[in-house]
Amino acid sequence: MEEPRHIFKEYWDIFVGFSALFLAIIFHLQNISILATFFAAIGIGALAVTISEIAEILAERFGEPFGSLILTFSAVLVEILILFMVVLEAKAHPDVIDTVKNGIIATVIVDLNALLGIAVFVGGLSFKEQVHNEDTSASYTTVLFVAAAMLLVPTTISIHSNHNSLFNASLIIASLLMIYYFVIFKFQTDTHVHFFKFKKRSRVKKDIKEDEDYYFDKKSNVFNIAFLIFLLVLIGILSEIFANEGVVVFQNFGLSAGFVGILIAFVTVAPELFTAIRAAKNDEMQRVVNIAMGASTVSILLTVPALIFLSLLVGVNLTLDFTPLQVGALIITIILVWKTTEDGETNYLEGLSHLMLFLSYAVIAIFY
Numbered sequence: 235m236e237e238p239r240h241i242f243k244e245y246w247d248i249f250v251g252f253s254a255l256f257l258a259i260i261f262h263l264q265n266i267s268i269l270a271t272f273f274a275a276i277g278i279g280a281l282a283v284t285i286s287e288i289a290e291i292l293a294e295r296f297g298e299p300f301g302s303l304i305l306t307f308s309a310v311l312v313e314i315l316i317l318f319m320v321v322l323e324a325k326a327h328p329d330v331i332d333t334v335k336n337g338i339i340a341t342v343i344v345d346l347n348a349l350l351g352i353a354v355f356v357g358g359l360s361f362k363e364q365v366h367n368e369d370t371s372a373s374y375t376t377v378l379f380v381a382a383a384m385l386l387v388p389t390t391i392s393i394h395s396n397h398n399s400l401f402n403a404s405l406i407i408a409s410l411l412m413i414y415y416f417v418i419f420k421f422q423t424d425t426h427v428h429f430f431k432f433k434k435r436s437r438v439k440k441d442i443k444e445d446e447d448y449y450f451d452k453k454s455n456v457f458n459i460a461f462l463i464f465l466l467v468l469i470g471i472l473s474e475i476f477a478n479e480g481v482v483v484f485q486n487f488g489l490s491a492g493f494v495g496i497l498i499a500f501v502t503v504a505p506e507l508f509t510a511i512r513a514a515k516n517d518e519m520q521r522v523v524n525i526a527m528g529a530s531t532v533s534i535l536l537t538v539p540a541l542i543f544l545s546l547l548v549g550v551n552l553t554l555d556f557t558p559l560q561v562g563a564l565i566i567t568i569i570l571v572w573k574t575t576e577d578g579e580t581n582y583l584e585g586l587s588h589l590m591l592f593l594s595y596a597v598i599a600i601f602y
C-alpha cells in the first residue's frame with residue numbers, strides 16, 4: 235500500500251487534473267453548468283500546479299532570473315487563455331467584458347497582496363526576517379508605477395470622449411505597454427541581470443531535502459517544455475468550458491464581476507502561490523519577490539496587450555477603461571509593495587499587512 239500512496243502524493247495534481255478534465259467534459263456535454271464549471275476550475279488549478287512543478291525544474295536548471303521568468307510566463311499563459319475564453323463569451327454576453335477587466339486587475343492585486351502576503355507571512359514566522367536584493371523591488375515598483383499610470387490614460391479619456399477615442403487610446407496604450415516590456419525584458423535578462431539575483435545570504439538557513447525521484451526531474455529540457463505545451467492545450471480546453479458554462483452559473487448566482495475576477499485570479503495564480511510558499515519556507519525570499527512582482531509586471535505589460543489584440547482578431551472591442559476602485563486599489567497596492575520591500579528585508583507583519591489589504595479589496599469587490 236505504501237507505493238500507490240507515495241505515487242499519489244507525488245503526482246496528485248496530475249491525477250486530479252486529468253480526472254477533472256474528464257468530468258468537466260462529461261458535464262459540459264450534458265449541459266450541467268454548475269458541475270462543468272466546478273470541475274473545469276479544479277482541472278485548471280491542478281494542471282497549473284503541474285506546470286509550475288515542471289517550470290520550477292527548468293528554473294533550477296537555468297538559474298535566476300530566468301527561472302522565475304519561466305514560471306511567470308507559464309502562469310501568464312494560463313491567465314491569457316482563461317481571460318481570452320471569457321472574451322469570446324462577450325459576443326453572446328457583452329457584460330462579461332467587465333469580468334475580463336476585473337480579472338486583469340484582480341490578478342495583479344492577488345499576486346502582490348495575497349501571494350506575496352502569504353509567502354512573506356509564512357517565511358516571517360519561520361525565519362523572523364528574510365532578505366532579498368532591494369534593486370529587484372526598486373526596479374519592479376518603478377515599472378509598476380509607470381504601468382498603472384499608463385492604464386489611467388484610457389480611463390481618463392473615457393470620462394469625456396466617445397467610444398472611438400477610448401478604443402484608439404486603448405490600442406495605443408496596449409502597444410506602448412508591449413514595447414515597454416521588451417525593453418524591461420532586455421534589462422532583466424541582459425544588461426542588469428544582477429538586479430534580480432541574490433546579493434547576500436539570509437542569516438538563517440534551513441536544509442530542505444529534495445526528492446530526486448520525481449519523474450520530470452529525470453527528463454530533458456525538450457521533453458519538459460513539450461509536456462508544458464501539452465498541458466497548456468488541456469488548460470485551453472478547460473478554460474473554454476469554464477468560460478462558456480461559468481457565465482451562466484455566475485449570472486444565475488448573481489455574483490459580481492469583481493468577485494468573479496478574484497476567482498479567476500486565484501485559479502491562474504494558484505501554481506505561483508504554491509511555489510512562492512515553498513520558496514519562502516526554503517528561505518528564498520529573492521525567488522518570492524521575483525515571482526510576485528515579476529508576475530504582476532508581466533500581467534499588465536503582456537496580458538493586457540495580448541487580450542486587446544486577440545479581441546480585435548475575434549471582433550470584440552475590449553477597452554482599458556477601468557473603474558476608480560480598480561485603479562485606486564492597484565496604485566495603493568503598488569505603494570504598499572514599495573514600502574514593504576524597499577529595504578531588502580521582510581517580516582511576518584509586512585506579509586499580514588498585504589493580506590489585510592487584499593481582504594479589504596475582496597470585500598469591496600464582492601459587495602460593490
